[in-house]
Amino acid sequence: MGTFAISQFGQQLGPHSGIVELMDDLGVAMAQGNMLMMGGGNPAIIPEVVEVFRQRMQAIAAGPEFDRMVSIYDPPAGNAKTLDALAGLLQERFGWDIGPENLAVTGGGQTAFFLLFNLLAGPQTDGSIKRILFPLAPEYIGYANQGLHPDIFTTIPPRVDHDETDGFFKYRIDFDRLTIDDSIGALCVSRPTNPTGNVLTDAEMDHLASLAAEHDVPLIIDNAYGAPFPNIIFEEVTPLWTPHTILTLSLSKLGLPGTRTAFVAGPPEIIQALSAANCVLSLANNNVGQYLVRELFENRQLFDLCEGIVRPYYQTRAQEAVRWVREAFGETPVNIHRPEGALFLWLRFPKLPITSKQLYERLKARRVLIIPGHYFFFGLAESHPHAHECIRMTYSQDPKVVQEGIAILADEVRKVYQQDQR
Numbered sequence: 001m002g003t004f005a006i007s008q009f010g011q012q013l014g015p016h017s018g019i020v021e022l023m024d025d026l027g028v029a030m031a032q033g034n035m036l037m038m039g040g041g042n043p044a045i046i047p048e049v050v051e052v053f054r055q056r057m058q059a060i061a062a063g064p065e066f067d068r069m070v071s072i073y074d075p076p077a078g079n080a081k082t083l084d085a086l087a088g089l090l091q092e093r094f095g096w097d098i099g100p101e102n103l104a105v106t107g108g109g110q111t112a113f114f115l116l117f118n119l120l121a122g123p124q125t126d127g128s129i130k131r132i133l134f135p136l137a138p139e140y141i142g143y144a145n146q147g148l149h150p151d152i153f154t155t156i157p158p159r160v161d162h163d164e165t166d167g168f169f170k171y172r173i174d175f176d177r178l179t180i181d182d183s184i185g186a187l188c189v190s191r192p193t194n195p196t197g198n199v200l201t202d203a204e205m206d207h208l209a210s211l212a213a214e215h216d217v218p219l220i221i222d223n224a225y226g227a228p229f230p231n232i233i234f235e236e237v238t239p240l241w242t243p244h245t246i247l248t249l250s251l252s253k254l255g256l257p258g259t260r261t262a263f264v265a266g267p268p269e270i271i272q273a274l275s276a277a278n279c280v281l282s283l284a285n286n287n288v289g290q291y292l293v294r295e296l297f298e299n300r301q302l303f304d305l306c307e308g309i310v311r312p313y314y315q316t317r318a319q320e321a322v323r324w325v326r327e328a329f330g331e332t333p334v335n336i337h338r339p340e341g342a343l344f345l346w347l348r349f350p351k352l353p354i355t356s357k358q359l360y361e362r363l364k365a366r367r368v369l370i371i372p373g374h375y376f377f378f379g380l381a382e383s384h385p386h387a388h389e390c391i392r393m394t395y396s397q398d399p400k401v402v403q404e405g406i407a408i409l410a411d412e413v414r415k416v417y418q419q420d421q422r
Contacts, residue, residue, distance in 0.1 A: 036405040037397050039369040041194065041343060042257060043230075044317070044396040048309050049255040052301075056292050069291045076279035077271065078105030078263070082290040085297035086263060093228050093303075096241045104271045105285045106278055108260040109224050109250040114146045115277045116220060116246065116264070121185040122149035130185030132220075135173045135208060137384065138346075138376030140194045140222065154184075155379030160386075167326075168338035169348070171196060173204050180215045186246075187212055190222035192233050192341030195376050195392035197318070199235045199340035212244040218270065220246045225342040230254040231306035232314045233341035246270060251289045253343070254310065261289025314343065314396070321345055321395035324403050328410035332417060343396040346373075348389050353416055355388040362412055368405045 060066050077083065083100040090096050106112040121130045132147075134155040147153060156178050158171035171193075180187075187208060192199045200208075205221075212219040219242070225232040227239050230253045241247065246266035251259055264274055278285070296302040318339040325336060325345065337346035352359070356372035363370055373390030377383070393409070395402050 036368045038393045038405040039371045043253045069287045073284040077275040079290045082294045089297045101268045104275045109262040112262045121152045133184045141375045144378040153379035170338045186218045188220040192225045196337045196346035197339040197342045205240045218246045224250045231311045259289030317395045324406045332414045352389045368408045
């Protein structure tokens, strides 16, 4: 058989991206069954959460909704009753002026961002090229290869603050370097941020919202870990909604990654374009996730689930992981980004003698999977020193796995520094 030509589109989505490597390694590790899974973004299996959805599934299976859930195409925008229920929840919870016309469903957040980025950036009818501006690096690994046109992402390096009182550092937006011109089609941030667990402050979000309004571009907010669900956010913040806001909400980190269900809230014209694109690509959405959560939206049980179970669970796990890192590393150099939400610790090893990619390979040989930091620094005009000194590790897995993985990580990093001193 001959070698078939792969288009530019195929090359862009090819096998050498960070997200493909991550998912491939996770798949191999799961198949082997002997790896310490410290790298992926899979949420924890929380028994109380699983039981809520098990009971909901059993109730659906025993009633008339089951036939509709598995046998009927819903509209491209999503199930009307579920969208009504979500709009009501957001109106009540935050006082937002939002209705079903502002909401659409996609097959997970990854699909939502692929569609949004390519609807808002890339070649324009006048021949110009629009780009997506990320005001803060590092950012989510899964964005990096989603542009159908090459180089549609541009990113601003972070300002780094160190807190001498508790030993954490924190990335902040460097607004002095943030310039929006006619080439920018949209701004995009995640809150909490994957990979660092950073939570942009209300002041930072308000500043971004004012810039978006001033330049008449959307501000896309990836809310995969934020409020109102799954609410894995440890700071007191106010969710943002303005006429220029596009907000994505996902069921994955709530405990339903297998349903591949996300909700996008935004201006009606964006929702209409997103729904049309979704129809062309996939005809209709997966119904299962929408049916599982509709009743939780309607009776507001969702708030009890997120605030009473999900957030405390992850906050406790984050605190444990920080303690284990500090105990395991001792005098070995390590800086921890302040964990303010999400599922991860972002660790920096100052002046690491090898790259984070090389550290990743050495750890993989010792059955520990983490994610090297350089994948999260896409779109920068020049390399950032943290890209090769940082890693992302999850604390969502079994505590014994996390603690053992941290011990091996500390041992390997210690060896790297010691070998460099010889």
